[in-house]
Amino acid sequence: ATGSLRIAPGADRVGGSLLEAFSISCTIVAHQTISLSASATLTVVAQKNISYGQYPLLFRTDVTNRYDPVVMGDWSFDQLNCDPSDITTELRLGQRGRVRWPNPDKAASAGGVLADGFDMRGAICRVRGTAGTPVGLAQLDEGAGQFPPPVETVISYFVAVLPSVWENLRYERAKTILGRLQVTVGQVAATINVEVPDQAIRLLPPTAFTGKCSSDNGGIVTLDTVTGQGTYEGFPFFDMDLTTGSVRLAPSQELASLMPTDAGARAELTLSCTIYGLYQFPPFGDGPVLQEVIYLGATDDTCFVPKTGNYYFLELHSLTVSGPTQCRTECRKDSTCTYYSLLGATSCYLYRGLCPDAGTPGCLQASGNVFARVLGCAERATCIQLSLSKHFLSGRYCYYGENNYRGGLVFLKEGITSFESFWLHRKSRDFDVWVLQKPAQGDFYNASAAYMTFSGEEMATIDS
Incomplete structure (x- = not known):
């Protein structure tokens, strides 16, 4: 009923009375319904007297693994040989057959095993075990006038594997709360990838990724360990590739209301x-677990900009609120609200119909601090109007693409001719300087990798 396996009642060992090694395969079928079944093949390999199991022995550099053989009777072990031979000096064989790799040589070059294009250290090893009294200690039984029975010697083999794994986990960016990866709801940010260590040996990357997230306001954040989708209160927030660890920030438009x-x-x-x-190596075992904290941010696509001066409106709606937060929330919920103001701590006014001046009939002056509601407030959908001393550089620059670092957005002013078109972009991830640059044939943009290069003449710089 449960699928568990055990030795049959009355049998004291696998194979019963068999004295030689054997192998047998069985097909196990599980039925959930009449029409839904699943099957798996189970292979049982039994070696004679000594066995280290069917699978390679997996060793780690951060802990010392120990593997004991399965034996029948009393055995002692006295010989270990591996190929490649240099691993013989690093492995330790106990008198009872226990195998350890206590101090792996981290400076040694990888070799012996090749898995999916990544080198790792490993070897096939041969151990010798003897049963009863060792041959060199056999003495003549004077009473019986006979030598004791000959000592039985058995050779057993195993494969030892030591993966060369990463020492830490690092992302390209988003490693601090100030440097978080951020995007407006309804838009998609450039994917951030895990940094591959720059080492001569091709280290084995983690075999799988997962994560655990929390929000700054206590909302429920979940990560689906099957699809890799991260949600906030049930709404999509980001996607993670569970095989590479890459994170794509794409908060849903509906998040704005939360x-x-x-x-x-x-x-x-x-x-x-x-x-x-x-690091998961089924069925051999598990390796180390690496971790890194990243920060992801989503911003509202509606902005509220403080205004100075006198403003007049045709319509207003007044209400009592608990504070500035509720007043702003009420304006955001009302699709007709274009401005709001707060007088004192509890008097909130929502406005519609901006008047050109005080002389317009039916217009009333706004009270308190006035805020304008700006829709479509998004970096990747908004254009920038530049006014510069070099008038030919002035104009409207709109989002075009981006480089994968904080502040890496790229804007383009499209003129009537190519001579009137210019890029606006940050010089590099290390310099907080924006550059105005001519487009050229050597310009290159890889949208999927969020990578862009510029080869045209630099016309001016703007310090942030």
Whole structure:
């Protein structure tokens, strides 16, 4: 009923009375319904007297693994030989057959095993075991006038594997809360990837990735360990490739209604995610677990900009609120609200129909601090109007693409001719300087990798 396996009642060992090695395969079928079944093949390999199992012995550099053979009777072990031979000096064979790799030579070059294109250390090893009294200690039984029975010697083999794994897990960016990967709801940010260690040996990357996230306001964040989708209160927030660890930030438009509204110009939500890189080698065993914390942010696509001066409106709606946060929330919920103001701590006014001046009939002056509601407030959908001393560089620059680092957005001013077109981009990830640059034939953009290069003449720079 459960699928568990055990030795049949009355049998004291696998194989019963068989004295020689054998192998047998069985097909196990599990039935869930009449039409739904699943099957698996189970192979049992029994060696004579001594066995280290069917699978390779997996060793790790961070812990000392120990493997004991399965034996029949009393055996002692006195010989170990491996190929490649240098591993023979590193492995330790106990008198009872226990195999250890206590101090792997980290400076040794990989070799012996090749798995999916990644080198790792390993060897096929041969051990010798003897049963009863060792041959060199056999003495003549004077009473019986006979030598004792000959000592039985058995050779057993196993494969030892020591994967060369990463020492830590690092992402290209988003490693601090100030440097978090951030995007407006309804848009998609450039994918951030795990940094591959720059080492001569091709180290084995983690075999799987998973994670655990929390939000700055206590909302429920979940990561689906099958699809890799991360959600906030049930709405999509990001996607993670569970095989490579790459993270793609794509918060749903619906998240805007769940964001905590504060007195700032724009609501935002930040997640803190601990990403785990797992080394899993079924059925051999598990390796180390690496981890790294990254920060992901989503911002509202509606901004509230403080205004100065006198403003007049045709319509207003007044209500009593608990504070500035509720007043802003009420304006955001009302699709006709274009401005709002707060007088004192509890008097909230929502406005519609901006008047050109005080002389317009039926217009009333706004009270308190006035804020304008700006829709479509998104970096990747908004253009920038530049006014510069070099007038030919001035104009409207709109989002074109990006480089995969913080502040790596690229904007383009499209002129009537190519001579009136210019790029606006950050010079590099290490310099907080923006460059105005001519387009050229050598310009290159890989959208999927979020990588862009520029080869045209630099016309001007703008310090942030």
